[in-house]
Amino acid sequence: MTADAFLIATGAFMPGPPIPNARMEDHIGRVNGRDSALGRRALRWNGVETRHYALDDHGVATHDNAGLAAAAVAAALDDADRPSRDLGFLATATTQGDLIVPGHASQVHAALGAPPLELASFQSVCASSLMALKAAVLNVKAGEARLAAAVGSEFPSRWFRPERYEGTDLVDAKGRLPVEAEFLRWTLSDGAGAALVAPRPAADRISFRVDWIDLISYADRFETCMWAGAAKADRFDLSKSWSALGPAAAFAAGAIALQQDFELLKPIIRAWVARYLELVEAGKIDPDAVDHVLCHYSAESLRREIVELLVAAGSMISEEKWFSNLKTKGNTGAAAIFVMLDEFARTRPISPGDRALCVVPESGRAMVGFMMLTAVDGAER
Amino acid sequence: MNELAPISKADEATASCLRRLGTEWADFEARLHATPLVKRLDQGKFRVEDYRALLLNLRQQVKDGACWIARAASHVDEAHFELRSILMRHAATEHRDYKMLEQDFVAAGGQLKDIQSADKNIGSEALSAWMFHEASKPNPFGLLGAMWIIEGLGSMKAKEWGEAIVAQTGLPRAAVSFLLYHGDNDDDHLKEFEAMLRLVAPAPGVADRVVKTARVTGRLYALQIEEIAV
Numbered sequence: 001m002t003a004d005a006f007l008i009a010t011g012a013f014m015p016g017p018p019i020p021n022a023r024m025e026d027h028i029g030r031v032n033g034r035d036s037a038l039g040r041r042a043l044r045w046n047g048v049e050t051r052h053y054a055l056d057d058h059g060v061a062t063h064d065n066a067g068l069a070a071a072a073v074a075a076a077l078d079d080a081d082r083p084s085r086d087l088g089f090l091a092t093a094t095t096q097g098d099l100i101v102p103g104h105a106s107q108v109h110a111a112l113g114a115p116p117l118e119l120a121s122f123q124s125v126c127a128s129s130l131m132a133l134k135a136a137v138l139n140v141k142a143g144e145a146r147l148a149a150a151v152g153s154e155f156p157s158r159w160f161r162p163e164r165y166e167g168t169d170l171v172d173a174k175g176r177l178p179v180e181a182e183f184l185r186w187t188l189s190d191g192a193g194a195a196l197v198a199p200r201p202a203a204d205r206i207s208f209r210v211d212w213i214d215l216i217s218y219a220d221r222f223e224t225c226m227w228a229g230a231a232k233a234d235r236f237d238l239s240k241s242w243s244a245l246g247p248a249a250a251f252a253a254g255a256i257a258l259q260q261d262f263e264l265l266k267p268i269i270r271a272w273v274a275r276y277l278e279l280v281e282a283g284k285i286d287p288d289a290v291d292h293v294l295c296h297y298s299a300e301s302l303r304r305e306i307v308e309l310l311v312a313a314g315s316m317i318s319e320e321k322w323f324s325n326l327k328t329k330g331n332t333g334a335a336a337i338f339v340m341l342d343e344f345a346r347t348r349p350i351s352p353g354d355r356a357l358c359v360v361p362e363s364g365r366a367m368v369g370f371m372m373l374t375a376v377d378g379a380e381r
Numbered sequence: 382m383n384e385l386a387p388i389s390k391a392d393e394a395t396a397s398c399l400r401r402l403g404t405e406w407a408d409f410e411a412r413l414h415a416t417p418l419v420k421r422l423d424q425g426k427f428r429v430e431d432y433r434a435l436l437l438n439l440r441q442q443v444k445d446g447a448c449w450i451a452r453a454a455s456h457v458d459e460a461h462f463e464l465r466s467i468l469m470r471h472a473a474t475e476h477r478d479y480k481m482l483e484q485d486f487v488a489a490g491g492q493l494k495d496i497q498s499a500d501k502n503i504g505s506e507a508l509s510a511w512m513f514h515e516a517s518k519p520n521p522f523g524l525l526g527a528m529w530i531i532e533g534l535g536s537m538k539a540k541e542w543g544e545a546i547v548a549q550t551g552l553p554r555a556a557v558s559f560l561l562y563h564g565d566n567d568d569d570h571l572k573e574f575e576a577m578l579r580l581v582a583p584a585p586g587v588a589d590r591v592v593k594t595a596r597v598t599g600r601l602y603a604l605q606i607e608e609i610a611v
Contacts, residue, residue, distance in 0.1 A: 221411035223423050236424055263545055264423060267410050270537070274407030281400040305536065305571060309403060312575045314396030 005140040006201045006376065007208040009082075010342035011075025012193040014329060015063050018050035019189075026057040028160040028185055032175035042186035051189035051330025053157045061158055063190075065098045066107035069153035072192035072338070073112055076149065080196050084114035088145035091120040091135040093128035093152040093334040095258075096159065096228070108151065118145065125226060126296065127215060127362035128152065128334045130369035134213045136197040146199065152334035153192035159228075159258055160185040169231065170254030180232055180259040188258070189330035193338025201378035206350050208341075208373035214279065218271050218366035225264045225363040231255045265363055272361045272368040273306055279370060280315045285357065287315050293322045294344055295359035296336040317357070323348060336360075337371075352377040395579045398588040402529050402595055409530055409599030413538070416607045422542065427549040431611055433491045436559075438609045440482040441501040445509045446531070447476030453516035453524050461520065464580050467573070481559040488556035504605030511601055515594060522581040525574070526595030530602060532570045539563035 019027060021043055025035065054063040063071075069092055077084055090109055097104035103121030118139075122131040129152040136148035158164075165171055170181055177185075201207035224235050231253045234240035242250030250256055279285045310316040325343045332339055337360050344356070358371040413419050418435060421427050454468035486496040501509065515521050543560030546552065554561060581587050 218411065221415060223414070223420075233425060263541060266537075266541055267407075267414060270410060271407045274404045277400040277403040281397060281404070308571050309399065312396065312571065313399035313403060314393065315400060 003141045003143070003199060005137040005197050005199060005210050007195045007210065007341070007373065008198045008202040009076045009080035009196045010194065010338065010345055011072050011077070011079050012191065012335075012339045012342040013068055013071035013075055014052040014191045014339070015054040015068060016052050016056070018328065019053055020050050021048075023057070024051075024186070027053040027055045027059060028157055029059050029162040031162045031165050031177055032171065033162075034175060036182055036186070037176065038179055038182045039186045042183045046187045046331060047327055048187070048189075048330050049327045052191050054155050054190040055157050055161075059161050063155070064107075064111075065094060065096070065153055065155040066104065066111045068155060068190065068192035068335075069094070069104070069108040069151045069194070070111035070113075072153065072194040072335070073108070073149050073151050076151075076194040076196050080202065082147065082196070084112055086147045087114055087117050087149055089118045089120070089136060089139045089148035090114070091122060091132035091148070091150045093122045093124075093132040093150070095123070095125050095128070095154055095333050096156065097121075097123070098155075104153075108153075124334070124367070125362045125364040126333050126336060127360050127364075127367045127369045129337045130213055130215050130358075130360050130371060133195065133197070133210075133371070134215060136195075137210045137213065140197045140199050143199075148197040149194055150197065150338070151192060151194035152332075152336070152338045154188070154333040154335050155190050156184075156188045156258065156333065157190050159256075160188075165254070165257060168252055168254040168257070170257055178232075178259075180261060181254075181257045183262070184226075184258050184260055187331050188333060191329060191332040191335045191339055193332070193335045193340075193342055195338055195341060201376045203378045205378065206345070206352065206375050207378055208345075208356065209376050211355075211372040211374055212284070213369065213371045214284070215369040216275060216367065218268070218368075222268055222271070222366040223264060224261075224365045225268055226258070226260045227364070228258045229255060232259060232261070260363065268363055268366045269303075269306070269361075271366060273310070275368050276359075276370070277310075277313055277315055280313075285370070285372070287317045289355055290317050290357045291321060291354040292344070292348070292350075292356040293317050293359065294324070294337065294340050294356060295322065295361075296324065296326055296331060296340065297359070297361060350375050392579060394583040394588055395575065398578060398582045398591055399575070401588070401592045402526065405526075405592060405595040405599060406529070406533050408596075409533075409603065410538075412599065412603040413606060416603060416609075417611045418606055418609045421611055422545055422549070425549060427546060429489055429550045429552060432546055432550055432552065432557075433486060433489050434609050434611065436482050436486045436489070437491070437496050437499050438502050438505065438605065440479050440486070440496050441499060442505040442509055442605060443482060444479040445512065446478065447472040449509075449512040449516045449524075450475070450528075452513060453521045456517065456519055456521055458520055461580065464522075464577055467577055478559070481562065485556055485559050488558075489552055502605060502608040504601060504603075504608045508598070508601040508605055511597060522584075522587050523590035523594035525578055525581070526591040526593065527598040528577075529574065529591075529595050530598045532574065534602075535563040536570045
């Protein structure tokens with residue numbers, strides 16, 4: 001397959017106003033009516049200052065996940081000035097859709113109101129974004145679609161409401177949540193982002209040629225690190241998953257909440273870095289030739305030993321090339337790379353020929369994706 | 382991180398070697414996590430007897446650590462005198478480390494004579510034999526790859542494991558001093574390692590040998606951990 005594929009437009013939909021740290025608990029609530037002791041620590045680590053919620057300040061939902069995704073696709077179509085009937089393929093990415101069955105893409109298609117088209121639903125955590133984008137790119141390259149959309153959307157906040165934890169084994173005798181559950185309440189938030197993929201760049205502006213997408217799983221070597229559907233100690237044995245226990249018993253066991261194992265995260269981060277070093281060593285990434293890095297991990301959050309190794313290994317890309325809107329838009333999981341691309345394309349001075357490296361790590365069961373984009377001026381072609 | 386200078390072209394051999402070592406490390410670390418003992422730790426089920434088994438098995442190989450470094454130093458020629466000095470200092474710093482393992486073993490409820498009289502397990506035998514074999518070669522620069530793996534354990538795994546063991550077994554920190562001490566003191570190892578690697582990596586064939594030695598050492602070390610019955 002030698003044909004090109006280009007990101008010709010992007011769109012984002014962030015529900016409601018930006019919510020500052022001090023007002024988060026008006027939206028996600030207070031477990032057992034108490035302020036969270038861990039919240040401040042989580043915010044220091046993740047560096048988020050404002051985020052958006054599809055919940056009002058009484059915790060009532062203002063949207064659904066499919067609606068967020070559809071709004072982002074509509075914004076991207078608007079950006080490209082194309083009607084939804086032009087879409088031949090729609091790929092969706094999310095961690096937790098509105099329904100368990102059928103696939104999220106079906107609900108997004110319906111919410112978008114586009115005529116019949118091909119669908120693909122990708123469900124994972126952050127890296128599902130690149131699964132969807134790669135599917136869109138390959139469909140365009142194969143000539144199966146002339147215009148494809150990939151969309152990432154998340155609505156985790158409703159899972160962070162107190163009633164999703166209270167009365168379960170997750171709450172200790174003092175009414176507190178374990179760090180595994182509490183941290184994510186303070187880290188993840190809602191939103192959606194989309195990109196349109198076409199075989200030719202847009203005529204009137206900068207597009208991004210997708211040079212390659214490299215997505216690799218290390219589930220063969222790591223235990224599950226971020227999950228929902230099992231109690232912490234039971235997640236190694238799928239015969240104890242929520243599907244096996246049934247929803248009521250699983251809820252009581254605290255198996256429904258999203259959780260993160262922070263100890264396991266450390267070697268997984270090193271595996272992500274090793275994959276990057278492998279791509280540099282293989283000549284696929286030339287750090288000096290990268291003009292922009294889009295990563296929803298901040299450079300500051302990498303530990304010193306990793307930054308030192310990257311520098312010594314001639315592989316650190318200087319911090320002024322890093323673009324992120326994590327601080328203002330929050331960590332929106334599968335939507336994050338799209339939300340970032342959208343703001344990047346709109347606000348950064350980008351010259352034709354600029355190379356942008358997108359990095360999408362997923363802790364779930366250890367996965368990491370890289371995408372190389374080259375800016376192309378359609379008018380010049 | 383901005384004060385860290387970018388590498389120069391002359392150091393590309395070192396940089397490339399470090400990239401390959403980074404990958405070897407991740408592969409090694411994944412193999413460790415697949416061993417029954419580390420799985421137990423990852424799953425939050427580590428017991429005091431698992432910890433004592435770890436110490437008892439580690440001690441037999443750690444005791445040899447300073448010895449193979451010293452032997453390697455004695456096989457470094459005059460043209461690489463600086464590297465010889467670094468290795469000798471290194472051996473001196475580490476040659477009492479295994480005593481801490483003994484103290485920890487006793488503090489965790491073990492008998493001193495048990496840890497002192499225990500045999501090497503199959504992995505430790507293979508690892509130790511391999512190290513001494515490599516160290517006996519003239520200018521055994523490949524052993525930098527072995528140091529990369531073993532010191533990586535000190536700077537990256539020791540503290541993580543030490544803290545997890547304290548949390549899961551309820552042992553006092555004083556009984557986990559070897560792991561916690563290494564985690565606290567191995568901060569500058571990367572800088573020292575890079576300095577050593579820079580002295581030899583540009584020579585033909587050395588980088589490949591360093592990477593190969595790291596891989597073999599990692600496999601044998603993982604075998605040593607795999608051999609610990611849980």
